Amino acid sequence: MASIVRPSLLRQACSAAPTARMLSTRASINASQRIAQPSFVRSAVPTPMKAAAFHASAKRAILPPGPQHVEGTANDPVPVPPAEPTHGSYHWTFERILAAGLIPLTVAPFAAGTQHPVLDATLCASLLIHSHIGFDSMVIDYIPKKRFPKSRALFTWGLRAGTVVVAIGLYEFETNDVGLTEAIKRVWTA
Incomplete structure (x- = not known):
């Protein structure tokens, strides 16, 4: 209206x-x-x-475009980055194994009925690594290094600092408190 x-x-x-x-x-x-x-x-x-009477507002860009520059000419070959085995199929395989391994690690403590500290620590480490890889992929996808090198470095180091803070918090929670699976069990039955 x-x-x-x-x-x-x-x-x-x-x-x-x-x-x-x-x-x-x-x-x-x-x-x-x-x-x-x-x-x-x-x-x-x-x-x-x-047809313009049905448009709600003018078309506006969300963010201004980044710096526009072309390096070389149209006839120059595309620079090929150096090959790194950790960023190829091994990296992808590690991510899939970690993601698939989280399923039994999440269910095992509740199905077995025991809270073993090693199993709890493995679950915490796997969740932390899985989350770090996922957020790192978001930074890589949405903040191109070539166009925004300073922003990319800021977000990458921010992610690393956040991962370290969460790792310290999980370590303190595991050693000085009840642990992750016991806390989930208590919240679930509360």
């Missing part, structure tokens, strides 16, 4: 009203010509409706 009183919609509605030029164009086509013309020719006559 509030969109009706929006000034931009009011301007669009006023500009969509039939003007004198459009009325004179329509009046120049007499009734005999309208009947003789096929439908696709009749549709070429301008109509007072505009």
